[in-house]
Amino acid sequence: MELLWDGLRRGAELILGGDPDVVDITALSLRVAVTSTILACGVGVPVGFVVGTTRFWGRRAAITALNTMLAFPTVVVGLVIWGLLARRGPFGGLELLYTWWAIVIAEVILAAPIAAALTAAAVQGIDPRVRRTALTLGATPLRAHLAVASAARFALLTAVTVAFGRVLAEVGAAMIVGGNIRHYTRTLTTAVALATSQGDFALAMALGLVLLALALTVNVILQLLQGRGDA
C-alpha cells in the first residue's frame, strides 16, 4: 500500500513540476488520439448512418460484421498492420512502421467500427417520423439526414467519446506498430507499460494519472454538453 501512495505522491509531483518527459508523452498521445478519432469517426459515423437508416441487401450481415469488429483483439490488429508496413510487407515502401502515423492507422482500424456500430444503434433508435417529417416538409435527403443526426446528437457524441476513449487507452497495437520510441512513438499507455517493467513506478503512476485525468475531462465535457441539451 505504501508503494502505491508513494507512487501517487511522486507522480503528482512530476505532473505539477511539468516534467518534460510527461509533457512530451502526453502531447504525443493526444496528437495520436485526436487524429485517430477524427479519422475513425470520419469513416465510422457515415457508415453507421447508412447502415442504421437505409434498407439494403446484406444489411444484417453488415451489422454482424461491425459488431464482430468491435471485438478485434488489438494485438492481432497491431500484428497485421506490422506485417503490412514492415519493410518486406506490401506497404513497406511507405516507411510508416515505427512512426506515429502507424499507430494512427492501427487505432483508426480499431476505433472506426466502434464509431460505426454506436452510430448505427443511435440512428436506429430515432423515431422514423423525424426523417419522414423533414422529407414531407420539403427537405432534401441530405437535410433529412441532418434532422436525424440532430435528433441523435447526444448518442452520436457518445459514439465519438467512446472511440476517443478506445484510442487513448489502447496499448497492444500502439506498442507493436509504434515501437515505443522515446519522443517519437511513446504514448501514455506504452510508456506506462515500459516504466512499470523498468521499475520506475512513480513515472508510471504519473502517466497513469494523466490518462485518468484526460478520460475524466472528456467525460465531463460530454456531460456538460448533454446537460445543456436537456435544459
Place this chain on the structure above:
Amino acid sequence: MLEVRDLEHGYGRRNVLAVDTFTIQTGTVTAVVGPNGSGKSTLLRVLAFLETPRAGILRLDGAPIRTPAERRRARRRVTLVEQTPYLFAGTVQENMAYALSLHGIRRTEGTGRARQALERVLASDLAQRRADQLSNGEAQRVAIARALALEPAVLLLDEPASAADRATSTRLYQVLDEERSRGAAVCFASHQLEDAYRWSDHLVALADGRTGLVTPENLFRTVLPDGGGSKTARVGPLDIRVVTDRVGPVTLAIPADEVLVSNTPLQSSARNEFSGRVVRISEHDRDRVTIIVDVGVDLAARITPSALKELDIQVGATVVLAVKALAVRVF
C-alpha cells in the same frame, strides 16, 4: 392532380395495399375511410412520396413520378400531416420557421405566413410554446399549421381531427374547405364516417388495402351491446346480426359483393334477410352491377349482369337481400 394506378405496396411478405386507381383532384376534398389497419396511413405515405410502392405509377399533374429526383421535387408540392405528427425540438415558432426555410421562404415573409397559419387552426397562443410540452391535440393543430404555411398543391392529412374536441374539429375541417377554395387538392383519412361524408366531395372506402371492396353505401354507424360473439345491432329500422366481441360505438361494413340477392325469401344460413325495393341499378363494367335496395336504409349489392338478367331485376322491383352475420365487418 395526384393519381395512382395499379398500386401495390407492402412490408416484407405482408401486402398492405392493392389499389387499382385513386385520384385526388385539384380544388376538391377526398376522404379515405376505413377501419384501423385498412391501409389508410400507408396509402397516404405512398401518395406523399415518402414510401416507394412495390408496383404502380404515381402521376402529379399528369407527369409520372419515378426517379428519386422526381420524387424529391414532388415532395415540395405534396405535404402529409401524420396522425401523430412529429414536431422538432424547440418552439412551435421554430418548427414553423424550419419548414418554411426548407422551402427557401425568407424570414420576413415566413413570419407572417407562420402567424396566419397558426391563427387559422386556433393555435396563435402556442407560438412561443415548446413543442414537447404540447398536448396531442395542440401538436396536431401545430403540425397542420406547419403544413398550411407551405401552401402545398396537395395536402394530405391522416385523421386530422383525431385528438380534437368537436368545436376544434369543425374548425379544422373548415380549414380544409378553405384549402380547397384556394385550389389545393386535399385528401384526409378518417374512421369517422360522419366527418368524411360531411367534409368531402369524394369518399373512398378502404378495406384490407383495397378500395371499392366496401362501398361507402354499406357503412353504418351503430352502438353494439355488451357481450361477446353473436349479437344484434340496430341500424335505422333494421336489426343486423353480427359476430364480434366489440362493444359500444362502431361502424358496420357490409361488403356489397357478399350480399345475396333473390326474388323470394331464402332457406339459407344467412342470419340477415331484408326485403326491399330496388331504387337504383348502376353498371360498373362488363362483370359487375351494383343495385341499391331500400330495405329501410339503402343497401348496395354487387352481382353479375347475368344474375341481374336471370332474376329480372328492375328499378321498383321487390327483392330479398341476405347477408351472413360473419360477412358483416365491424370497425
